[in-house]
Structures are given as structure tokens and as C-alpha cells.
Amino acid sequence: MVTAFLMRMDAIMPKTSTPPAALDRFEVALASGTDGARTAGEVSLTSSVVAFRSEAQSTPWAGRNVRRKVRAWLQTVSWDRHTQTATIVFKDESWHCTGADARALAVALDPTLLEDRRPVLAAGTATVTIGTAPPATGTIALDTERLRFTPTAASNPSLDIAWASMDSHRLTGFRAALVAEVAGQKVQIEGPQAPGLSAWLTTLRARTEAGHSVETLQAPLERYPAQRLHGPLAIQGELVVSPDHVQFVPSGLVERTLGLRDIVLPFQKIERVVVHGWTQKKLTLVAGADRETFSFDDVEARFEQLVQAFHQAQANRLSSRDRTRAQIERVLELWTDVFDRPTTRITEAQLAVQVRTQHDATLGVLVKTTDEVRFLPSGGPNGTAKAESHPVPRILRTYSGPGCRADEICFSVAGDAFRYLPAEEATFVSRFWDQCRAPSRIFHLDAPSRRALSRVVGPSRFIHVRADGGPRLTVTGLHESGRTWSAALVVGTPLPAIGTFLHVDVGQPEGVYRFESEVVDVDPLTCEVHFARPATIRVYNQRQSVRVPVDLAATIRMAELETAPVVVEDSLLGDSEPATGPHSLHLSDLSLGGCAAEGAADLPLGSSVEMEVELNNAAPIRVTGRILRADRVEGGELRRFGIRFENIHRQEEVRLQRHVLNAQRTQLAGLDAMVG
Structure with a gap:
């Protein structure tokens, strides 16, 4: 078999003493097999053959002692940056090449292999001293994996190490110089790149220790001259803003002479960023009990840039849902005395x-x-920022102006503007406005029409009455009693005290009528509560399509979201984590825009769901929707859901429209028969 193989090779290999049409030659040390022995020699490449000849033998290139491989047999080429080894894998053998030309050989076989896709974080001219060797000037570069220094006029780097192997680093000297320990040797880097290298090394180490990827880091850092205000002192230096921290690097001659160290403030510890001052604007970063104040040019102009970096760092740090939930619980725990969680339902x-x-x-x-939006600062009640509370009816969404983007929450209350940058960004913003939406219309009851009153105190789909700070009251109906309105309660329901504030929702097919009022009288004999007629009523969720009664079954499950909603206390059935499904639901009415359903599923408000609606004698309709209402049915474990359809295929939409129209015709035919 070996003889036949050599005969085939002789047939395809030219019988010359030089490599035919050689593209290039590379001096390498070759090892193959498992013994690890290396042989120094030369590799020659042609358009069809890879050949290796030992330098210890004067064998002609066509000789039998030359190792040849057809390039068509080549499978993979890889380059190990740590061991400086090119691995060439053929069908039947692997070559491991080291030496001065090993890297060039790997590139020649696979030009795309060594395209460094890692972003270069810092690069430039520097003077580097390694151990006791004399200083050398050249080019230094730091990427997300390694730090390399190549002296001027040198083809290979004299320093090529993983940045993680640097035991420690610090800035020192009269001029900014980075000093680090690598494998017991002192490495000193001098030049304008030293502060940037120090900031990036701090960022890389912090992200790695936090378990975050460093591959997404991008240059450049934001750096500008600044002063650190420390009591009566104004320390000259440079402020560096990285994706994970703010760093102040003392750079003045006096500061270096005194041996002042740089200050590093991780964004994960910063609680507040404030611009203050009258004649001279200053920036203060608050991290618990620590405060650092800086002064630099264009403080106000750079404030928004710093806020965006602050926000993005929080979003990156809290990419894990468990870590996000733990941070939320920590902040809520700080506000336990102020924020009464047991009696407040957090959606x-x-x-x-x-x-x-x-x-x-x-x-x-x-x-x-359910009734308000609160903001609780992470510093707690003893911090520098105060908590805020906004009743939902007073919130007016802002659609224009600075900062009003799709991934931000902007609204005004009594003329005061508020802006929030959530860590979850656009996904949370959509759910927030689903639960805190503005009314579609508002009408006044100073001179109410009979039709307007009939929509509130007449027949309705449901009536929800909740006393301020208390449980929901079981109401059988509303009716008008002169200048007051009355709510008939189920016998045995505890009556609210006079002066109690009531929140009332009345459900109609076109939307939810919502208002607030105050109890003026109670009648224990008839179990009625009398309250003042409200001045205004707000209408929410006014539909643009007709909803018809149906009797259909559906299957529902939680949709696969990129970031699952963080729901602290949404479950009405007692579960801290809502089940993903599938669950069975019963649809009571349906339209092109949504449906009403009942079932034992435990789905949080604002969550995205996938539904399959079973039609009579037809294939199910698949649609993606969002939970806008989730109310427990009195006296049972069932819940009543209001679901808005968000994503449906065109063919499925046509089938849904046809079904709704047929149901509407059936409903109208029944009404005509009753009239006749």
C-alpha cells in the first residue's frame, strides 16, 4: 500500500531539484505525531502542494525524503498566540510549526485566519522597560485579550502577554508612567498612552471579575483635563470615563511628586451624578458615604454623555435577571419603613x-x-436623593423634547418634567405604558348627558371598587341618587368609613370608565355606600374594532422574550414566578384587536404571550398578544384577562376578520328576530 501511495505521489510530483512554481518559502521547526520532536527545515508552498524539507538533509525537492501534502487535503489552519504555533491539519496528519516564519506560513495558507477581530482599545508610541533591559521605543497596543509592544524597526513584538497575567498596575513617576508586574519582572510603560492603558486595564479586570464579556468593549475612552476638588486643594489631572468606571489620574508635576494615586469609581457603586455651582460648574459623584467633586470645562455639555455611560454600565451589569432582581430587592428593603409593601400591590x-x-x-x-408610579433612590431614605410618588391619573406622557426616545420614559406631572432611563430599556418602556396609559378621552359631569351617565351607572361588563389603602369591595351595581352616587355591596362586605377615598373602574365594550370619589355616607341596612358624584371621568382603552361575544377555547403561553419582565409581586395566585405555560383559556368575546378570556393561568400584566385560538371546524389561529388586564374572578381561582393582539400573520388576520364578521352577523340576526 505504501509503494502504491509513493507511485501515485511520483506521478503527480514534478521530478526537479527545486520546488516548482513556489509561491513562498518559510523557515520553521516542524513537529507531527505525538512524540513532540521538532525538525528544523523549510516549507515551500505551490498552488497545489505543501512540501517540507529538513535543513539537515540536502535532499532535492522531488526526493522521497521530502514530506509532501496536496493542498486539496488541507482541512484547517489555526494559530496559537500564546505558544506562537501554527497548526496545519490535513486529512491524515497534523503539522505543528514554530519559528520565525510560522505566523507568516499560517497567513499564507489562510489569509483570513489572522484578521484580528478583537477591538484595539489603546495603541500608540511608548517607551517600555522590561526588567533590567534598557528602555526601548516602539508601538504598544492593547486589545481585549493581549498587550503587545513592538520596538521600532523590529518585525516581532518583544512583549506579547495576556493582560490578565499582569499581577498589578499603577501610575507613578513625574510623568504618567504605567508600572506593572509580569511573571516577577517589572514592566514600565512611559508615554501619552499610559493613562489610557491604565484605565482600560482597570475596565477589563472589573468586567472579568463581574463575569461580563469584554469582547464588546470599544474604543475610545473619554478623556479630558480636570481638577479634583479635595477640601481646599485642587489636584490637577485627567478624568477618564470608561464603560464601567470613572477614573481620575493625577498628572501634574506636584501631584506626581507627592505620590498621589489615581481614583477609581466603578459605576456599580455610584448612586448619583450632580452638576452644581454658580460661577464655576462642578460635577459631584456620590457613592454611598463617599463623594468626589471635579471641575473641568463644559461640565454641563458633558453631563448627558456621562449619564448615558452611567445608564449603559447599569444595563450591562444587570444583564442577568437574578442579579437584577437581587438589586431591586435590596433597594426596596432600604425603603421598607417608607414604602409599605405588604399593603401595596407592585405590578x-x-x-x-x-x-x-x-x-x-x-x-x-x-x-x-396599581395606582401610582414611585421612584426609590438606591441610596435609601438616608441618601442624598428623595423618593417621589406620582398618581397614575396625573401622569401625562411626553412624546417630544430632549431625551424622549423609545427606550426612555418621559412624562410630566403638574408641569414638572420627569425622565427615566430603565436598565431594560425599550422592553420595559412598552410594558410600562401598557400599564400606565393615558386616557383616550375625558368628559366632565357638570352638565352630564343621560348617555354618558348610562355608561357608568347603567349595565356594565364589570365594576371594580377599591378603597384607598384597602381591599377591593364586591359591588353588584351602581346607581344615581340625586347629587350622590351609590354602590350596592354584597351582603357581608365590610363597609368603608366615611371620608374614605374610592377608586372605581366600570368596564364597557368600548373601554374602561375610571374615576375617584369620597365616601359621604354608608347604609348598613341596605349595604350601600354613598359617594360624591365625580367631577370628571376618564375613558381608557377605547377600541377601534367591534368586539363580539364568542364561546371559544384557546391555548396560551409566555412568549420567548430577550429579557424577561421583572415582576416582584404580580401573582394573584400566590406564585412568585409566573408559569410559562401552556395554559387553557376560554374566550368570551373577540375582535380584530384583542379578546377577553378567563382561565387559571397566572400571567403578569404587560407580559407578551403566544396564543392559539381554536375556531369551530377550522385550524387554530396563531397570534402574539400582550396582557393589559388581569383580574381575579370573585369566589374562585380563575382570572379574567384583557389581551391586545400585537403580531398576527396576514392570512391569519383574514381568517380572524372573517370569523368576527360571521359572529357579528349572527348577533344582529338574533336581535332582529327579537325585535320582530
């Missing part, structure tokens, strides 16, 4: 950066309850 909570008046940014938790 959703999310970490966010609050920006006020373009001069103040605070990290905290944005909490959405």
Missing part, C-alpha cells in the same frame, strides 16, 4: 436612572403599582 419594578433638570441623575428603582 412591576425596574432599575432606572432618573434625570432631572439636565443637572441631576440618580440611580434607583422605578416602581409601578
